[in-house]
Amino acid sequence: MRHALSAACAVLLACLTASCTDEPREASSDEQAGPEAQGADRYVEVDGARVRVREEGAEGAPVLLMMHGFTFSLETWDALAPLLTEDYRVVRYDLLGHGMTGPDPQARYAPEERAAFAGELMEALGIERAVLVGNSLGGLAAWRLAAMSPEKVSALVLIDPGAYPMNGTTEVPAPVPPMLAAYLRTVPAPAFEASIARIYADPSKVPEERLATLREMMRREGNGDAFVASLEEFTLPDPEPVLRTIEAPTLILWGTEDQIIPPADGARLAEVIPNATLVRLDGVGHVAQEEAPEEVAAAIEGFLRDANPGR
Template identity: 25%
Template sequence: MKKLVIGLLTVAVLLTGYMVLGSIYKYELYDMAMTAEKSRADLVEKEVDINGIKVSYLEGPKPEGKPTMLLIHGFAANKENWIRFAGNLNEDYHIVAVDLLGHGKSTKNPALRHDLDDQVQYLINFLNAKQLTKVHLVGNSMGGAISSLFAATHPERTLSVSLVNPAGVFDHRSVLQDYLDRGENPLVVKKVEDIYTLLDFAMEEKPFVPWPIPVVVAERSMANQALNEQIFEHLKTDQHSYNFKDELTKIQAPALIMWGEQDRVINYKNSEIFDQLIPTSRTLIYPHIGHVPMIEIPEQSASDIDAFIKGNA
């Protein structure tokens, strides 16, 4: 009995020590994990300064003669959302995943504008700085709305556009809208525990995410809470310089609409509106998948976009 007690005390001490050390080095552990993920996907983190605005991005190899694919994340997310997805496409595309203004490691300045058309212009400036002329656009959620507007207003720069659970059309009500009506927003992290609620809310098929990744993501989101709320409120307003549905009708490039049927953020039935308005579109619905197919089913979603692009070449 005495040996058992000593053994349990030893385990308790070791676990306590691990937790203490882990809490001290959680950011280092997070960076190590992300570095390993990026290495496996053959992506390198870079940044460029454009007239005082810093843009952080991930870039893969540039296979000779292969086109560029620009990956655009959603609201309060970052370029890392695309890592596992991108790792399936590096052989056939020059992959670039960007942190949008106000997100990730890109410039965060509440004095700057963050509406969809503003983000489109920032992306154009980024592509010009990188000397990239035409791209295949892939955007998720808010990034899907940005991709739509980009394709509509810059057809000469758009090879194709893949919209992954895109924002911009909300004719069919979602679970998120019920939360917003109660004055709650599960997309904005205010305390560490919120990140687990967000993961459950956004994904139907959650990949394994080891500690301390969720904690670090939560703490960084909390630090950006005020700007996230400002961006979200601005996106909700009707005071835009464009009519989003009218812009959809102007898209000329081949368009793929992809949606997880269990999306609680934006109702998948809005895919019908996108499909009706975009003259060049086709739609793919994933049963049992939520708001972020590129995270939930990275191999399949990458394969489907690849097949779509090659089928329209």
């Protein structure tokens, strides 16, 4: 059975080979510091981990729990979240080993562990049931949680989620190439810029301060080692037996210009998940919530009106 890195990591490795000509260096303490927590943020202790959480919107409204992608942080939802807070309680958090949550003392980085931890976080926050909104790695954890604990999930919104491997099925983690590990631990500017050119369909439209925040969050102390540890735990066994068990109505959003995970995967998922709808977003890359927030918000609102979860 062939081993395979995730699509995102394979593309990133190609970027590094082409662009990383300088010797990686350790980030300074100032560079590691990153943005300060916002006023709406709080930290929640969940089974030994201290998790940064941001909650916005009306108390008592249906909950949208947002889960970001690999190496990102809850700031990826900054453009989308305010568009949904009138009708929903929007809860977002930094995944274990990411953002200002930082490394997990128990190193729970495997996809199924991330899914289980999201359920534990819901319990810690007093959330009985939620609409899960996940991008990339966060989408992978979201659909796994929906299959694992259907009573917790009223609906699923998957934005370019992880599911299928690039080169076949693997139940054993692939070795992390040294060049990729060095990048994740240091995030040198040339390689970062090359990876951004693949993640976003048009990086010139992404505000400089957003890119600065992304890189600063990646360079926070301990996160690089956590990224590498995550890849060392990462597997993508055949997802379809699990996907077929998902009961929640599911919206799949996919950017037509995604260079990280093939857009064809969206159609595959829509065929396998029992109650799924696929919406293609023209001219959008891997992080639609940043590239087309109004379009994503409208799609989510229309989908949830029709699905009527928890109302």
